[in-house]
Amino acid sequence: MRPQIHKILTWVLFLGTSATMLAQRSTADSGPPSPTSQRGPQLPIDDSLIALFCAGLILGCYVVIKNMKAKRKLD
Secondary structure (H helix, E strand, C coil): CHHHHHHHHHHHHHHHHHHHHHHHHHHHHHCCCCCCCCCCCCCCCCCCHHHHHHHHHHHHHHHHHHHHHHHHHHC
8 A cells, every 4th residue: 555655646746846847937938037137145155065075974974884783783
């Protein structure tokens, strides 16, 4: 029963996002925005990129070590 629920949910989400994309496409046919339109602030993402990479590396090592310890306990 559980795999059927996953298939149904997948199809519902797929069709829902398709309808949303088609709705956005029809409103986007009016052309590009004028160059004088206000855009949000330009935020740099490169400032913390090294720290973010290190945090991801540490988290990945933690998960791998935790899984290896759990596997050793089962053996």
